[in-house]
Amino acid sequence: MPSRQLFEDNLAGPGLSVDLRRAFLEADTADALLAQLLADVPWRQDEIFMFGTRSPVPRLSAWFGAPGLTYSYSGIDLEPDPLLPALEDLRELVASVCAPGVSFNSVLANWYRTGADSVAWHADDEPELGREPTIASVSLGAARRFQLRRKDDPTVKVETTLHHGDLLIMSGPTQSLWHHQVPKTATPVGERVNLTFRWVHPARPSLSS
Ligand SMILES: O=C(O)CCC(=O)C(=O)O
Numbered sequence: 001m002p003s004r005q006l007f008e009d010n011l012a013g014p015g016l017s018v019d020l021r022r023a024f025l026e027a028d029t030a031d032a033l034l035a036q037l038l039a040d041v042p043w044r045q046d047e048i049f050m051f052g053t054r055s056p057v058p059r060l061s062a063w064f065g066a067p068g069l070t071y072s073y074s075g076i077d078l079e080p081d082p083l084l085p086a087l088e089d090l091r092e093l094v095a096s097v098c099a100p101g102v103s104f105n106s107v108l109a110n111w112y113r114t115g116a117d118s119v120a121w122h123a124d125d126e127p128e129l130g131r132e133p134t135i136a137s138v139s140l141g142a143a144r145r146f147q148l149r150r151k152d153d154p155t156v157k158v159e160t161t162l163h164h165g166d167l168l169i170m171s172g173p174t175q176s177l178w179h180h181q182v183p184k185t186a187t188p189v190g191e192r193v194n195l196t197f198r199w200v201h202p203a204r205p206s207l208s209s
């Protein structure tokens, strides 16, 4: 899978470790991957449970990984589907440009159908991701804003726009010190798929019977 190794646009802030590689995937590769994912992924509408009510999350999702790699996210327990071959290839390519020793065993896919789809402020800081996780995010389709803000001071904020084929790698203390989001937009935009590659530590066996 061809990729461009251009390094630019690094986002800076206290305790922020984010590398952004524009057009990491060439346009043809990104086009083909987007079409395949839209057609082949078993997209799911998840719900979030908050304050005793459940509501649909504003995007469709899918979770890929080895069997048993359950991932709990905002009260949702996700059982993985096996990685599609195209995602296996991309996982290797993405890991090859991360720090030595970084690898990924799972992928969370999000489909933002329109500008009304979004992901709200959060950090990828679930215990099963471990301390200082590396999260590598590949964007496909429509360009969308990606914002980060300090957990302890939300006025400290940085943002960029993620385009078709971009790779964004978050590491170090980013998840413990910062939140990130993809806000809704009133501007008409096309569909976007985002893939986040993660290492999920398998759940420890439960002590209760
Ligand atoms: O769509 C994006 O760029 C970010 C997605 C995200 O933060 C997540 O899936 O945890």
Ligand SMILES: [Mn+2]
Residues within 6 Å of the ligand: 122, 123, 124, 180
């Ligand atoms: Mn995230």
